[in-house]
Amino acid sequence: MALAFDEFGRPFIILREQEKKTRLRGLDAQKANIAAGKAVARMLRTSLGPKGMDKMLQSPDGDVIITNDGATILEQMDVDNQIAKLMVELSRSQDYEIGDGTTGVVVMAGALLEQAEKLLERGIHPIRVAEGYEMASRVAFDHLERISRRFEFSADNIEPLVQTCMTTLSSKIVNRCKQALAEIAVKAVLAVADLERKDVNLDLIKVEGKVGGKLEDTELVYGIIVDKDMSHPQMPKRIEDANIAILTCPFEPPKPKTKHKVDIDTVEKFQTLREQEQKYFDEMVQKCKDAGATLVICQWGFDDEANHLLMHRNLPAVRWVGGVELELIAIATGGRIVPRFQELSPEKLGKAGLVREKSFGTTKDRMLYIEQCANSRAVTIFIRGGNKMMRDFSLCALIKDRNSLCAPEKIQRSSAPLLQLFRVIHATSVSLGSNAVKLQV
Numbered sequence: 001m002a003l004a005f006d007e008f009g010r011p012f013i014i015l016r017e018q019e020k021k022t023r024l025r026g027l028d029a030q031k032a033n034i035a036a037g038k039a040v041a042r043m044l045r046t047s048l049g050p051k052g053m054d055k056m057l058q059s060p061d062g063d064v065i066i067t068n069d070g071a072t073i074l075e076q077m078d079v080d081n082q083i084a085k086l087m088v089e090l091s092r093s094q095d096y097e098i099g100d101g102t103t104g105v106v107v108m109a110g111a112l113l114e115q116a117e118k119l120l121e122r123g124i125h126p127i128r129v130a131e132g133y134e135m136a137s138r139v140a141f142d143h144l145e146r147i148s149r150r151f152e153f154s155a156d157n158i159e160p161l162v163q164t165c166m167t168t169l170s171s172k173i174v175n176r177c178k179q180a181l182a183e184i185a186v187k188a189v190l191a192v193a194d195l196e197r198k199d200v201n202l203d204l205i206k207v208e209g210k211v212g213g214k215l216e217d218t219e220l221v222y223g224i225i226v227d228k229d230m231s232h233p234q235m236p237k238r239i240e241d242a243n244i245a246i247l248t249c250p251f252e253p254p255k256p257k258t259k260h261k262v263d264i265d266t267v268e269k270f271q272t273l274r275e276q277e278q279k280y281f282d283e284m285v286q287k288c289k290d291a292g293a294t295l296v297i298c299q300w301g302f303d304d305e306a307n308h309l310l311m312h313r314n315l316p317a318v319r320w321v322g323g324v325e326l327e328l329i330a331i332a333t334g335g336r337i338v339p340r341f342q343e344l345s346p347e348k349l350g351k352a353g354l355v356r357e358k359s360f361g362t363t364k365d366r367m368l369y370i371e372q373c374a375n376s377r378a379v380t381i382f383i384r385g386g387n388k389m390m391r392d393f394s395l396c397a398l399i400k401d402r403n404s405l406c407a408p409e410k411i412q413r414s415s416a417p418l419l420q421l422f423r424v425i426h427a428t429s430v431s432l433g434s435n436a437v438k439l440q441v
Contacts (some may be wrong), residue, residue, distance in 0.1 A: 041110020071095035072102030212386035229366035237357040244350035245293035251302035332378035
């Protein structure tokens, strides 16, 4: 090692030992890769099972996340090693396909790598080790087929699905309410499921959270909840048999696409401009009234004059609603999203039996409930929590991890669920002992 200076006088170190380093090859390279995989598995091993401990993770911007979900932990980790990245992808694919077992699959992969290292040290070729693991997977699959239990369920008998969902919530912080949350998850999945085709569209399940109340106050709403309120405080808070106009066009006069300048030097010119602007607002509101709309949900905002006019014309309105929420409202109410006022017609209006605005406690938070929709397949899980951390934990358990939602979905797609995973692993090892193949080295 030597010390040198650049043209600006700043010191830097020259490492002469760098040229002596060589590339890892053969067994040393294999051991280095296995060590990286084992390190990732060792980190998640303490989070496995109902007695597993949570991990506290801090992001670069200072946000703190507390979880014991394997996919969440690995996503927050900054991994550089390529083998460790494969372990992250393994957990991610498990989360995407099944929704549960993200920690166990990484721990199992680490254990397999640990046993493979012992075989490599004995001089067994890696291809032989891989063939042995493939043989073990076939024996394990056959054993799973033998011990699997087939059961039938229906909308009237959901207890088997609830019991399965409870197992996925046992290791979460919300396990004290796992019975209620499991029932909500199963009812939500069955509400959007097509039992004849055995297909579930989880995009129709919206999950909302609001700080306040207790975790036991979590409810399932057969409709859509929007985190908005009426645009004017004097608008009605409850609308029955609502005809909803879903708009993506703003309540404002058209703007020219070229640069323009308006000179107003008299009161008469200002009055003319104001009357013309009010005429635009009157025409927009009248088109909504002529179509039969009793509620307007707009993606964009509008100024106070348009808001005041809507209130006086007895047309309640909600503004600044997101695009994803507009699509869910259109699906639930059977309406069409209208991009221009000229295209608004009675056939494009959504139908809802009840639209109400609900307040929560003393925080003055208000949300809009759209219930008794024409298409009741879209549902909302509304989660409550005493603080932001508890609310986020519940959201993580129900939507980010997707465990309690995906479990009944997978059972519906195939009526033979996986049971007693660790018992299967033990039975596989016993079967391999009787079906062992002598390897010629």
